[in-house]
Amino acid sequence: EDKVVQSPLSLVVHEGDTVTLNCSYEVTNFRSLLWYKQEKKAPTFLFMLTSSGIEKKSGRLSSILDKKELFSILNITATQTGDSAVYLCAVGRGSQGNLIFGKGTKLSVKP
């Protein structure tokens, strides 16, 4: 059975800290891995990764994929209170590419 596991489930840090969120997966016919940020509304797209070892960056956020070890990490440097959210990892699989989501990591950044 396909699955996506995120860790930790929740995390509390202080502003300025650096955090690493983890996503491991077991799926048939991997196509892509996506990261989203979800505040009290719809998920917003952060990154899509398809190739191993190529880091994607957007400001203080970065992500990398390891297709051999079947995991990805999302790094957030110099965290701010506005980074507080649930971060979701999803994997596209099969010929149709439809997504399976992890349960998310809830990040709380304290001032």
Added chain:
Amino acid sequence: EAQVTQNPRYLITVTGKKLTVTCSQNMNHEYMSWYRQDPGLGLRQIYYSMNVEVTDKGDVPEGYKVSRKEKRNFPLILESPSPNQTSLYFCASSFLRGTEAFFGQGTRLTVV
């Protein structure tokens, strides 16, 4: 502005009363999908559509129907809602299958 629009945002209904949640996107995306989000279970795909008149089941399709008569619209139909369909529902769209880049604002459905 590029967006996915769902309606209604909130809905309370009674068991067995048919309802439709509408979803519309203005980006000419071919791929659209529906998810439900439940505490402890995360986002789970209900149905998806690769293009007009092409739909397929996701991971939790039981009790739901969809249609894709026009490219921009992808309504979710609950023919006979039950309390276990109480959930937060999201519609999503993208150019490429399995790369949901835009989500609607969500519909919180309560079935009593």
